Amino acid sequence: MGEDSGACCWQVHRYDFGRGFGELAAMLTVFAPDLESWAKARGGRDGQRFLLGPNGWPDRRINACLGSAKWRILAERTARDYTYSLVVWLNFLLTRGVNWWEAVEDDAEEFLFWRVTDPANTGRVQTSSFSRDLAGLNKFYRWMRRRYGVENPFSDFDAPRARRTEDVKWLDVGGYKRWRDLGIRGRDLSGRPDRWWRGRNEQRDVAFCDGLYGNGLRVSEWASVMLPELSSYDGRRGYYTCQLADACAKGGYGHPYWTPRVAMKGLLSYVEGARAAAVRRAQAAGRYERLGRARMVLATHGMEAVTLEGANGGAERRQWNDIGPRTRLRLLRRTDLGLEPLALWLNEDGLPRDGRGWEHTFDAANKRIAMLGLEGFTCTAHMLRHSFALKWYAIGKLVHAPRIGHLTEDERQDFREQFGDTWHLVQTMLGHLRVETTKSIYLEPFRTLDVEMLLAHAEGFPVETFMTDVFTGHPRVRTDPLAGVR
Numbered sequence: 001m002g003e004d005s006g007a008c009c010w011q012v013h014r015y016d017f018g019r020g021f022g023e024l025a026a027m028l029t030v031f032a033p034d035l036e037s038w039a040k041a042r043g044g045r046d047g048q049r050f051l052l053g054p055n056g057w058p059d060r061r062i063n064a065c066l067g068s069a070k071w072r073i074l075a076e077r078t079a080r081d082y083t084y085s086l087v088v089w090l091n092f093l094l095t096r097g098v099n100w101w102e103a104v105e106d107d108a109e110e111f112l113f114w115r116v117t118d119p120a121n122t123g124r125v126q127t128s129s130f131s132r133d134l135a136g137l138n139k140f141y142r143w144m145r146r147r148y149g150v151e152n153p154f155s156d157f158d159a160p161r162a163r164r165t166e167d168v169k170w171l172d173v174g175g176y177k178r179w180r181d182l183g184i185r186g187r188d189l190s191g192r193p194d195r196w197w198r199g200r201n202e203q204r205d206v207a208f209c210d211g212l213y214g215n216g217l218r219v220s221e222w223a224s225v226m227l228p229e230l231s232s233y234d235g236r237r238g239y240y241t242c243q244l245a246d247a248c249a250k251g252g253y254g255h256p257y258w259t260p261r262v263a264m265k266g267l268l269s270y271v272e273g274a275r276a277a278a279v280r281r282a283q284a285a286g287r288y289e290r291l292g293r294a295r296m297v298l299a300t301h302g303m304e305a306v307t308l309e310g311a312n313g314g315a316e317r318r319q320w321n322d323i324g325p326r327t328r329l330r331l332l333r334r335t336d337l338g339l340e341p342l343a344l345w346l347n348e349d350g351l352p353r354d355g356r357g358w359e360h361t362f363d364a365a366n367k368r369i370a371m372l373g374l375e376g377f378t379c380t381a382h383m384l385r386h387s388f389a390l391k392w393y394a395i396g397k398l399v400h401a402p403r404i405g406h407l408t409e410d411e412r413q414d415f416r417e418q419f420g421d422t423w424h425l426v427q428t429m430l431g432h433l434r435v436e437t438t439k440s441i442y443l444e445p446f447r448t449l450d451v452e453m454l455l456a457h458a459e460g461f462p463v464e465t466f467m468t469d470v471f472t473g474h475p476r477v478r479t480d481p482l483a484g485v486r
Helices: 022-028 035-041 060-066 076-096 105-117 127-148 173-183 202-215 219-223 261-285 355-371 381-404 409-419 422-430 435-442 451-458 463-471
Strands: 011-014 049-052 239-243 256-260 295-301 305-309 315-319 331-335 338-341
Touching (some): 105 127, 173 463, 202 256, 202 381, 219 355, 239 261, 261 338, 355 381, 381 422
Parallel strands (some): 295 331
Antiparallel strands (some): 239 256, 305 315, 331 338
16 A cells, blocks of 8 residues: 555555455465465565655665664654655655665755755755654665665765754643643633534543643654553542553653643543544444454553464463554454454544544644634644643742752752752653753753742742743743733
C-alpha cells in the first residue's frame, strides 16, 4: 500500500502481509507460497517501508538499507521521518539528473538552498527540519559506504545551525483552558455551549489534550499508551505515576511520567463512556473479527507484562516495555461481550487510532477558533509539552524559594548539588537525558527574567494567576485572550 503518490518520482510503500493482492499474489506463487513468504525471503518485514523508483521498480540497495538492523533500531517516528527525508532527496536529484550514488557535495549544497531558502520552493522548511533531513541522509550514506562503497556527499557538509527555540510557543494555564474549551469542547466566546457545535469525539479529545498538558509526554508517546498501563483511580492521590515504555519513547529512552488526578479522572471517564460505546458499536458490526494481522492477548500481568498467542499456537510472554506502537495497535483480547482492543485511544468506529491522527484534531480545533474571530490563538500537541515545562518551572521555583532563600550563595550551591534544582526537576518531568536540552529549548521566558523578582511578584498568588500575570504580553506565551472580557 503506497504512503505517497505521484507519477515519475520516488514513492514510499509498506509491506502489509494482511492484505490480499489478487493477481500479483498469484504471480508470486511461482517463486513462493504467498506474498509474505516471498517478501520475508528478501528480508522484508510486516510494516516495513520500501521505495519504488520513478520507473516503478525498486532499488535493492536502498531497500536493503531500510530493512537493515541500523534502520530497524530507530524509533517508529524517526524511521518514518528519515525515510521521507530520503525520498525528498532522491526526488530532488531527479530534477538535476543525478543518480543518488553519484551525488557530490555541490548537490548537497544545492539541496540545502532549495529546501530552506529557495523562493521558488513553496514547501520550504526551517533549519531544524533540515537538520533532521541531514541526520537521516548521513545515516543512509554511512550504511551505503560500508556496504557498497558509495561516497557520502554530506560527510563534510557545513549545515546551518538550527535555532531550536525559534518556533517554541507556550500556553499558560488560562490560555490552555480557553483553547481547549473553544476548540475541543465547542464552547462559544462567552464560555457557554455553542448550539452550532457538531463535534463527535469531545470526551476523547479533551481527555487526550488534558493528558498531554498534564503529563508532558510527546503526542506519539501518549498515543501509544495501553489500557493495562493505566493506574487505578484513587481520589486521594494528586498524581498517578506511570511508566513510558522504551519501545514507544523517543530515542528508546522510557521513563516515569506523572498524570494529575483531574486528567486521570477525565481519561477514565472516556474509557467508561465514549470508548466503551465505540467498542460496542464495533463488536456489533463485527469489525474486530475482520481486523488484519491482529494479535490475541491471553493474559495481562499488571502494568509490567502481557501474554500473547504465539504465531504457531502456544503462548509468548512479553514485557510492555518492549512492545512498539505498531504492534500495540493490533492487540485484541476476548471479553464476555466479544473482542476488544487494548489500545487506549480509539476512533469513532472502535478501531485503534493511529498516532498521526491527532494532528487533524489540533488542526480542526485551530480552524474553529479562527472562525470565532481569534486569529493566531493556536496550539499544537508539542506546544502542550512546552507549556507543561513552563508550568512546572514556575511551580518548582515557588517550592524551592522558601527552602533556600535564607542561605548564602555557597550554601545554596551545596543545596542544589545535594537535592538538585528546578532545572533538574523539569528535566525529570520531561524525561530528558540532558538538563541542557531542558534549559536551551523549553524555558526561554524564565531565562530572561529575574527569578527573585518573579517570586516576590507571585507571593500570595496561585500558580494560574501567577503565570497569567507574569507572562501577559510575552511575545511567545499565549494567555487567555478573553480574560477579563465580560
